[in-house]
Amino acid sequence: MTRIYAIVAAVAIILLTAGVWVFTAMGRNDDVFAQCRSSAVAGGTGQIGGPFTLVDETGATVTDKDVIDEPSLIYFGYTYCPDVCPYDMARNAEAVTMLEEQGYSVKPVFISIDPERDTPEQLADFTDYLHPRLVGLTGSAEQIKAASQAYRTYYKKQExxxxxxxxxxxxxxxxxxxxLPEEGFVEYFRRDETPEAMAEKVACFLDAR
Known part of the structure; x- marks a missing residue:
């Protein structure tokens, strides 16, 4: 009898272990982008991104639905930035060009955090210089703050x-x-990411959809 109990217990453990493995595997498969991710967000990717209302380079009011109508690379900066923003946006533009050469259409987006100086006209000069498809967005201080909070970004004007x-x-x-238009925010890239690495990772996400 003791032997029978031992066998039953062993089988139960095997089944339980198999069930945990299957459950875990199924959980992993829920994320279609798992093989593409190289970053993690506390609480999940749903914590970043959301609706916004801003003003584009023509002076027209636009929403996130108008802007993110295709895969987009979004960056928050300002046109008077002496070094960091121009470098980062040039990197983003180069990655977008590489993707275009591979048959992918990705929209570069620049959201100003300096509404006092970044008028639509100022943004147009800045974006036209960097990439023909780069979209520049500005707005009121309240609109920019709301967009920044949606994407969990930080900015502070210095005296x-x-x-x-x-x-x-x-x-x-x-x-x-x-x-992405349907999925929302899926990945972020740090400053040290090369345009080649960025293009490769973006392509992975687009292929996985």
Whole structure:
């Protein structure tokens, strides 16, 4: 009798272990982008992204639905940024061009965090120089704050050192966000990501849809 109990117990353990393995495997398969991800977000990717209303380079009011109508790489910065923003956006533009050469259409997006100076006209000059498809967005201080909060970004205007109110720097986070029309935010890229690596990862996400 003891032997029978032992056999039954062993079979139960095997079945339980198999069930846990299957459940875990099924959970992993729920994420169709699992093989593409190289970053993690506390609470899941649903914590980043969301609706926004801003103003484009023509002065027209647009929403996130208007802007993210195709895969998009979104960056928050400002046109008067002396070094970081131009470098990061040039990297993003290069990645978009590489993707275009591979047959992928990805929209580069630049959202200003400096509404006092970044007018639609200022943005148009900045974006036209970097890439013909780069979309520049600005808006009121409240609109920009709402967009920034949706994407969990940080920015803070610094007091001008020489007292000239027209010349100041803005501290800000420097992530680039890959956002898809149906899925929303799916991945972010750090500053040290090369355009080649970025293009490769974006292509992985687009192929996995």
């Amino acid at each position: 001008p050192e020489d007292g000239d109110e027209d010349y100041y720097l803005v501290d800000h986070s420097t992530f680039t966000y890959l956002t």
